[in-house]
Amino acid sequence: MSIPDDIFTEPDPVDPDTFANLGPLRRLAGIWEGAVGKDINPKADGPEHRVFSERIELQPIDPQTNGPQLLYGLRYHTHINAPDEENTFHDQIGYWLWEPATGLIMQTLAIPRGQVALASGHAGTDDRRIVVEATRGKTGYGICSTDFLEQAFRTDSYRLEIEFHDDGSWSYTEDTILMVHGQSEPFVHNDSNRLTKIAEPDLNPWLKIVRKK
Numbered sequence: 001m002s003i004p005d006d007i008f009t010e011p012d013p014v015d016p017d018t019f020a021n022l023g024p025l026r027r028l029a030g031i032w033e034g035a036v037g038k039d040i041n042p043k044a045d046g047p048e049h050r051v052f053s054e055r056i057e058l059q060p061i062d063p064q065t066n067g068p069q070l071l072y073g074l075r076y077h078t079h080i081n082a083p084d085e086e087n088t089f090h091d092q093i094g095y096w097l098w099e100p101a102t103g104l105i106m107q108t109l110a111i112p113r114g115q116v117a118l119a120s121g122h123a124g125t126d127d128r129r130i131v132v133e134a135t136r137g138k139t140g141y142g143i144c145s146t147d148f149l150e151q152a153f154r155t156d157s158y159r160l161e162i163e164f165h166d167d168g169s170w171s172y173t174e175d176t177i178l179m180v181h182g183q184s185e186p187f188v189h190n191d192s193n194r195l196t197k198i199a200e201p202d203l204n205p206w207l208k209i210v211r212k213k
């Protein structure tokens with residue numbers, strides 16, 4: 001990709017209303033629940049299939065600039081429990097980002113097993129499907145893991161596909177490809193769920209200040 005000659009000057013003015021500039025990500029804003037989650041994860045005696053319930057909060061953040069690059073986005077927290085298990089089954093935080101000028105979508109992921117990723121894709125404002133991907137070893141849209149995971153459960157790629165439905169709900173399916181130590185074939189760690197809105201999103205902080213004036 002080519003970068004502009006001037007990498008310092010920020011866009012001006014910037015619209016403080018994040019929700020109005022979120023493109024396809026506007027359909028993700030809010031608080032969501034889904035109880036029909038399905039997980040396939042690696043265990044010593046083979047793939048383990050589990051069901052789970054999930055709560056995701058996705059809240060608008062203020063517009064962000066990298067010099068001339070303008071991004072609008074959401075901060076998210078995913079919390080997942082499996083039935084009959086008190087301890088968290090999966091936890092994840094990060095940002096969803098949208099660059100209106102190019103249609104670039106990014107998802108950052110941080111998982112408390114010592115793993116982070118930056119996944120990317122492209123979409124149009126009214127698209128009903130979003131796909132983002134990250135690949136281990138890429139400096140741009142890659143995956144970084146703790147030394148133990150690198151050797152025992154090497155994560156080679158991550159792909160998330162989201163579909164928005166007519167009733168306002170959305171569903172996802174995600175494939176995390178793992179090379180498990182001692183196994184010759186890659187393991188497809190798959191997760192899917194359908195989410196229904198339980199609360200509307202907040203206004204982003206800057207917009208709250210603007211609206212109070």
Ligand code: HEM
Pocket residue numbers: 039041042043052080089090109111115117149153155158174176178189191192
């Ligand atoms: C809904 C989403 C997800 C759920 C419910 C989930 C759940 C699980 C579970 C239950 C295990 C087995 C843990 C164990 O045996 O101790 C596991 C393993 C693993 N997951 Fe996920 N996971 C999800 C998404 C992800 C994502 C997005 C990544 C990375 C991009 C990831 C990376 C891993 C890795 C590397 C392991 C192997 C480590 C191990 O088994 O100890 N997971 N996951």
